[in-house]
Every structure is written in structure tokens, then in C-alpha cells.
Amino acid sequence: MWEPQQPSVRMVTRLLLLTSALLSTCQAAESPALFTSVTLTLEPSNAVSQGTNVTVRCQALVSSSGFLNRKYTIYKDNTVVYTESITTAEDLIYSLRMARVANTGKYKCKVNIPGKELSSSSEKLTVTGLQTPVLSVDKRVFSEGEEVTVGCKAPGESGAIVFYFYKDSKELYEERVDANHVETRLRFNNAGDHRLHCDYRVILLTDSVPSNASNNVVVTVKELFITPVISVRPHGSMIIEGDNLDISCSVSGNLQNSSGLKVFLSKGPTLLSSGQSKANHSMRALAEHSGEFQCSLEVGNVVKRATENVRITELFSQPVLTMYPTEVFEREKITLTCKSTNYSSDRISASDVKYSIYKDNYTLTPGSFNGIYVVPGVVPNSSGIYSCKADARMISKYSAKLPVQAKVLVSKPEITAIGRVIVGKPFQVRCHSDRGSLPIEYTLWKKYSEVNSTTVQQPHHQAIFPVTVQHYSDMQDYKCEARNNPKIDTVVSNKLNTTVIVPLSNPGLSVVPDLLEVTEGNEMYLICGVEGSPPVTFKWYRRGNVQPLCTTTSTQSSASHHIKGVGNEHSGTYYCEAINYANMVRSQPVTVDVKMATWKKGLIVACCLLVVALLALACVLRYNSKRGKRENAAELSVKPSSPKSDDSLTVSLTHSTMEVYNPPEDAAPPFDGMEGRATNGTRDSVASLPAGISNRSSYSLPATV
Numbered sequence: 001m002w003e004p005q006q007p008s009v010r011m012v013t014r015l016l017l018l019t020s021a022l023l024s025t026c027q028a029a030e031s032p033a034l035f036t037s038v039t040l041t042l043e044p045s046n047a048v049s050q051g052t053n054v055t056v057r058c059q060a061l062v063s064s065s066g067f068l069n070r071k072y073t074i075y076k077d078n079t080v081v082y083t084e085s086i087t088t089a090e091d092l093i094y095s096l097r098m099a100r101v102a103n104t105g106k107y108k109c110k111v112n113i114p115g116k117e118l119s120s121s122s123e124k125l126t127v128t129g130l131q132t133p134v135l136s137v138d139k140r141v142f143s144e145g146e147e148v149t150v151g152c153k154a155p156g157e158s159g160a161i162v163f164y165f166y167k168d169s170k171e172l173y174e175e176r177v178d179a180n181h182v183e184t185r186l187r188f189n190n191a192g193d194h195r196l197h198c199d200y201r202v203i204l205l206t207d208s209v210p211s212n213a214s215n216n217v218v219v220t221v222k223e224l225f226i227t228p229v230i231s232v233r234p235h236g237s238m239i240i241e242g243d244n245l246d247i248s249c250s251v252s253g254n255l256q257n258s259s260g261l262k263v264f265l266s267k268g269p270t271l272l273s274s275g276q277s278k279a280n281h282s283m284r285a286l287a288e289h290s291g292e293f294q295c296s297l298e299v300g301n302v303v304k305r306a307t308e309n310v311r312i313t314e315l316f317s318q319p320v321l322t323m324y325p326t327e328v329f330e331r332e333k334i335t336l337t338c339k340s341t342n343y344s345s346d347r348i349s350a351s352d353v354k355y356s357i358y359k360d361n362y363t364l365t366p367g368s369f370n371g372i373y374v375v376p377g378v379v380p381n382s383s384g385i386y387s388c389k390a391d392a393r394m395i396s397k398y399s400a401k402l403p404v405q406a407k408v409l410v411s412k413p414e415i416t417a418i419g420r421v422i423v424g425k426p427f428q429v430r431c432h433s434d435r436g437s438l439p440i441e442y443t444l445w446k447k448y449s450e451v452n453s454t455t456v457q458q459p460h461h462q463a464i465f466p467v468t469v470q471h472y473s474d475m476q477d478y479k480c481e482a483r484n485n486p487k488i489d490t491v492v493s494n495k496l497n498t499t500v501i502v503p504l505s506n507p508g509l510s511v512v513p514d515l516l517e518v519t520e521g522n523e524m525y526l527i528c529g530v531e532g533s534p535p536v537t538f539k540w541y542r543r544g545n546v547q548p549l550c551t552t553t554s555t556q557s558s559a560s561h562h563i564k565g566v567g568n569e570h571s572g573t574y575y576c577e578a579i580n581y582a583n584m585v586r587s588q589p590v591t592v593d594v595k596m597a598t599w600k601k602g603l604i605v606a607c608c609l610l611v612v613a614l615l616a617l618a619c620v621l622r623y624n625s626k627r628g629k630r631e632n633a634a635e636l637s638v639k640p641s642s643p644k645s646d647d648s649l650t651v652s653l654t655h656s657t658m659e660v661y662n663p664p665e666d667a668a669p670p671f672d673g674m675e676g677r678a679t680n681g682t683r684d685s686v687a688s689l690p691a692g693i694s695n696r697s698s699y700s701l702p703a704t705v
Helices: 009-029 472-477 598-634
Strands: 033-043 047-049 054-064 070-076 079-086 092-096 105-113 116-119 123-128 134-137 147-153 161-167 170-177 181-187 196-202 226-233 244-253 261-267 270-275 278-284 291-299 302-310 320-324 334-339 354-359 372-375 384-392 395-398 402-404 414-418 427-432 440-446 449-456 463-467 478-483 505-512 524-531 536-542 550-554 558-563 572-579 584-586 590-592 651-654 657-660
Touching: 033 105, 033 116, 033 123, 033 261, 033 270, 033 291, 054 070, 054 105, 054 123, 070 092, 079 092, 134 196, 147 161, 147 196, 161 181, 170 181, 226 261, 226 291, 226 302, 244 261, 244 291, 244 302, 261 278, 320 384, 320 402, 334 354, 334 384, 414 478, 427 440, 427 478, 440 463, 449 463, 463 478, 472 478, 505 572, 505 584, 505 590, 524 536, 524 572, 536 558, 550 558
Parallel strands: 047 123, 054 270
Antiparallel strands: 033 054, 054 092, 070 079, 070 105, 105 116, 105 123, 134 147, 147 181, 161 170, 161 196, 226 244, 244 278, 261 270, 261 291, 270 278, 291 302, 320 334, 334 372, 354 384, 384 395, 384 402, 414 427, 427 463, 440 449, 440 478, 505 524, 524 558, 536 550, 536 572, 572 584, 572 590, 651 657
């Protein structure tokens, strides 16, 4: 079974050595430091309007030789609003995004380093301008005495806010909250219309009242008889880039009773060296090293400073990168020139300076060259960030960055009509290219004549031309061209192709069947036709009616209104209207007279004929009745000329009876071989009449009844 071993003496010794090394490292990291100043600035200014982004910048100038932990604290009206610890010499940034009135106040910054702290002076920030409040009500109509929820909001504001509610311009209610909105319930007892509104006030820390001065107390402060001394070699103005620069910081005076004295050599925020009574620093001089060097001594809380301004002459000036032409299009040749205009002729010549050119941090020139480089036109994309470097005697300098944005050639433009195009009315034509760097010149042509031209300078601008066409075929005559490079020909669009609306004309209303053939019971079609562009809305009217009989929309130039079972009530005057996107036209009125049905005409004729026939029959019967009476009166007894029994034959026809008088047998018949005929109501009754009766006018002929 495994048992833990006791640590040996060697292991304990190693742990002690490691702990000692760590402690010595930590002590080395906490290097001596010297406060120079702590400043607080408000950017962009101490007085801004609401909605401005404000930067509170705390800058601490601390001279140190190594690792230094800094703790920054930002105060507003003596209240901590932000704190942060950093280990670099960068400024502390405290951002107030979209500053509001509540951010108004006095700001101060305090910086702590190990064993020391220093505060900046206060800077007052004033933010002006408040957002307009918004009032809301849950309902706008309610009963008297009913509670209503009302709210007031101050968009974007912050801090302590007092909201006020008003009814008919009189204050009704107020409430203080730590938010930008408030809601409450109000009761209204007075009937009628009332106007409500609200406003608010942001509560700020009131200004202090200054006090009177206190009594005077005289004190004496004795000066220390020691001063810092700074020396620079080489001395004077003959320091040129590349020379060795030696700077020393020392103390002059009585050093007795000066325990705790320290000296610091610095340039700006950079601590170059430090020591108990002396500090030295050596460097290879560069132009950027020009400036003020500072030697500081610190005894307790007393700090004394000495400065020396050092001017270093450039071995050669910073190179300048230029391009030709200054404006270039895609796939065009570019000439880049990198040159240092000034150099120290005592140390170098112009040919000693070598150059390199970079694009987007990649080297375009593999080796040093004389400073002129040509970017070939075959490069598909010459846009980018260019820079160059100059080298001489192990000193390198870079030019400022040169952004190059190659222009894009304009693409083939598109020509379109804006809105509806109506013959005879003005409209607008737009020319636009999807690609192309501004400015772009657009020209509108009609066949071979230039109509107008314009130049588009801004991305949101458009090339728009006013146009009027007199015939729909004129649209094919318009084209537009675009150009943004005077060295290249223009590009031309296709012909303008759009729908042209022709106004309606020549309206007409026709009736099928023909007006003379419109009869009861048949069908009738009212056909409305026009000339012009569809779609067309047709409306049929009957004079005397405000509302249309029928409305329909058609893509054809004509439409019909169908009436089934035409009756006499459909007689009247009709007209139609036609409407399209251009205009409205009305036809001439047409009068329709519905004729009687054919069967009705035949029935009337038949009735008339029947009446005539009945009347004729009645007349015939009446006539025959009168004639029969006359004949009956004439059927009297037939007697001979002498009153002899054998000389006469009497025939009486009464009520369908016939009487025949026979003479005596011994009477001799006066007529021989003659017969007479009589009817007794039937055509089959025949009587023998004396012969020769026809020769005797005094005899009557038998009558047929």
C-alpha cells in the first residue's frame, strides 16, 4: 500500500528559493514613480446640447521606469460614478452617450498609484435642451366621476424628474420619480370638454452659496537649498538624426539631511531613468525625440523640476507619396511617386535614400528603388491604401497613407417613364445606371436631337427629364446616354419602352337589333364603343336616372349591356359613358321605341275580322228576315180570270202546310201539259201547276221559303 513520503530538506530549500525569487520579482515590478499632473477634460466642450456624445478624459502624467498599476476614479458632484484600474499610460475614457440634462454637474478625476494619489481640478459640464413630453390617456370618452389612467413620458431623459399634469392649463397633479415616465389615475367631475397636457422638470444639484473669508494666519515655508540639473550631449543645435544622445539628471546643493531624495529623468509621459541622486539615459537620436526633457527631484512632498529643450535635425524628411493622375478609373495606369524633399547634405546625398511602396500593407516593390512606381492598367482592382517608406543609414520613415479609390465606369443606363404616360400630357423620364462613379452626365435624345442633359453629383439625386408625346409611337424615339469619363465614349440605353395611354374619343352607342325591329319579348343589346387605350370602364344610363343601369370594365374598345324580355317600359332615351386613365367621354343619346309583339297584332286583326264577320252575318240575317215577310205576304190564293171552279188553283203555304184545291171531275182542265211547282218548307214537295201559268201575269210563281 502506497504511503505519502515526508518532504526532504532539499525540497524545502527549493521552495524557499522560489519564494524569495517571486518576492524579489514583485519588488522589482513596483518601480519608483513620479506624479507630474492629472487633468480632466470634457470633449467636445463643457457646454453641449442634449443628445451629444460627451467624452470625459482623465490624463495622468506619471514618470516611471517599469510596471505601474494606476487606479482612476471619476467623480460627479463629489459622487463616484466610475472607477477602473489600468497598467498602461493611456488616458482613461469615460463616455456619456447621448448626454442629457441629468448629466449636468461638476466632474473630477483622481488617480492612485502605489503610495501616492493626485486629483484633477473640477470641470463643469452643462447640457441644455429637453425632449418634448408625450401624454397618453387610456380612453377619451368617459362618464362624470370616472377614473381615467393618464401617463406622461419624457423620451430619453434620465435622473430625478418631476412630472406635472394640467387640465385646461391649470395644474392638476404632480409626481416625482427616478424614471422618464409616470402613470396615475385621475378623476374628473366636471362635465364638458377639457384639455389635458403635461410637462416635467429635471432636478439638478443646486449651486452652492459662498461663505465669508476666515481670519488670517501667517505661516513661513523654508526653501530647500538643492536644485535639479539636466545636461545634454552633444550640446546645441547640431544634433542630427543618427547621432548618440546622452542626457543626465543630477542634484546641486546641500545634500545633508536630504534622506529620501530621488531624481527622475523623463520626456513627456515617458520615464527614461531614475536614481537616488543621479539618472542617465542614452539613445540614438531621431527627429521624433525633439522636445522638452525634464529632470525632477523629490524630497518628501517637495518636487523641483528642471527642463532642457532638445532640437534634433532630420537626416532626411518624411517621404511624401503622390499619384498621377489624381483621379483614375478602373484598369487605368497609375504613377506613384515617393520622395523625401529635404535631407542633411553634410551626412548623406539624395541617392543614399532608398524607397519602398506598399498597398494595404503588402510590398509592391520587392527591393529599394528610386521612388517612382507605375501600377499597370491590367490590375483588376487598383483601389486600396498606399504608403511608402524611405531608408538611409538604418533610419526608416513612412509616408502618410494615400487612399486610392479607382472610379467605376458608368454602366449602360436604363430609361424608364415615371407614372402613367398619357398622350398629350407631360410626364417624366428617368435615366439611371446601376454602376458608375459620380458625377455622371445624362443626356436625353429624341431620335437625333438632344432634348436635355443633367449631371448627377450626389448618390440620392436622379436624372429626370420632363417629356410630352403627341402620339403613342413617339415613345420609341427616346433614348438616353451616360458618361463619367471624358476620355471614353458615352454608353446609350435601349429605346424607351412603356405603356402609353391614349385618351378616349369618338364614343358611340348602338342598338341590336335595329331600332325599327325592337319588339316586345325579344332581347336588346346596347353596345358602347370608343377609341383609346384599355382598360375602359363603361357605364350605361337611361335619361331620367342618376344611377347607371350597368357598369363594367373591359380590355376591349367596346362592351354591351344585355336586356332580356324587352317590354314597353324599356322605351326611352339611352346614352353611355366610357372612362380610362386619361379621360371620360359620353355618347350621343339614342331613343328606343319598343314595338308591339307580332302575335298581339295578329290577335287584334283576328278580333277585328271576327267583329266584321259577325256584323255582316247580322245584316244578312236581318235582310233575309225582311224579304221572307214580303214573300209570305205575296203567297195569297191563286184565282182564275173567271170565277169558275175549274179555272183556278189556290195554293196556301202556312206553317209548312199546303192546300190544293181540286176542281170537280166534270170540269175540263184549262191547261194541258203544263206543271207548276210549290214548296211547303222542303225542297222535295212538288205541286202540279196549270200549264201556261208562265204566260199569265196575273198568276204568282211559287215561293221558296
